[in-house]
Amino acid sequence: MIGSRLHRFFPVRTVKQLLSLYCTNMKMPLPVFCSGTVIKGFGRGSKQLGIPTANYPEDVVARLPTDIPTGVYYGWAKVNSGKVHKMVMSVGWNPFYKNEKKSMETHILHEFEKDFYGSNLSLIMVGFVREERNFNSLDELISAIHADIKEAETQLELPENNQYKDSSFFKQKPTSDSQL
Numbered sequence: 178m179i180g181s182r183l184h185r186f187f188p189v190r191t192v193k194q195l196l197s198l199y200c201t202n203m204k205m206p207l208p209v210f211c212s213g214t215v216i217k218g219f220g221r222g223s224k225q226l227g228i229p230t231a232n233y234p235e236d237v238v239a240r241l242p243t244d245i246p247t248g249v250y251y252g253w254a255k256v257n258s259g260k261v262h263k264m265v266m267s268v269g270w271n272p273f274y275k276n277e278k279k280s281m282e283t284h285i286l287h288e289f290e291k292d293f294y295g296s297n298l299s300l301i302m303v304g305f306v307r308e309e310r311n312f313n314s315l316d317e318l319i320s321a322i323h324a325d326i327k328e329a330e331t332q333l334e335l336p337e338n339n340q341y342k343d344s345s346f347f348k349q350k351p352t353s354d355s356q357l
């Protein structure tokens with residue numbers, strides 16, 4: 178909410194800088210390690226946005242630390258015992274769609290050959306990109322997500338973020354629905 182109010186008074190770039198300062202000062206408790214089974218969402222990610230997302234069930238969302246604000250995060254993700262890939266994740270109520278339930282929706286920066294509902298998704302949330310926002314059109318939402326993906330690509334190359342790709346967390350056998 179802070180971000181959306183600031184947007185009325187300052188250019189987007191300044192808001193981003195202010196938020197990043199605010200978040201650093203808040204000392205967000207990152208990284209956050211999550212593991213759970215992928216469930217079906219509303220299916221809009223693939224169909225309307227062209228950006229497929231993997232959704233966690235409610236119990237995993239409920240276990241997200243309460244001091245993790247809603248918004249967009251970047252990090253690393255692994256499906257079952259596959260490779261570790263970059264990811265971006267939206268945490269919250271999707272104001273554009275006015276969802277009634279809080280969700281954690283992960284877009285993995287890799288082209289999978291088929292859906293992986295029912296698979297285990299383990300991930301590490303490493304950094305914060307921005308707050309969730311409402312948009313005037315679907316195209317604006319899509320452009321914002323593409324910008325998030327670009328930001329994630331860049332941030333995850335930095336050594337302090339890249340190191341998590343090799344975390345021992347990803348070497349553990351996935352437990353079905355746990356969050357560490």
Ligand SMILES: Cc1cc2nc3c(=O)[nH]c(=O)nc-3n(C[C@H](O)[C@H](O)[C@H](O)COP(=O)(O)O)c2cc1C
Pocket residue numbers: 218219220221222223226230232249265266267270271272273274275282283284308309310311318321322325326
């Ligand atoms: C990186 C990323 C950023 C997102 N940012 C927003 C946002 O700012 N506002 C919003 O309403 N939804 C946002 N979303 C959520 C998308 O609207 C959502 O993933 C899409 O509706 C698909 O949901 P579904 O899989 O439940 O159908 C974001 C999703 C991703 C992956």
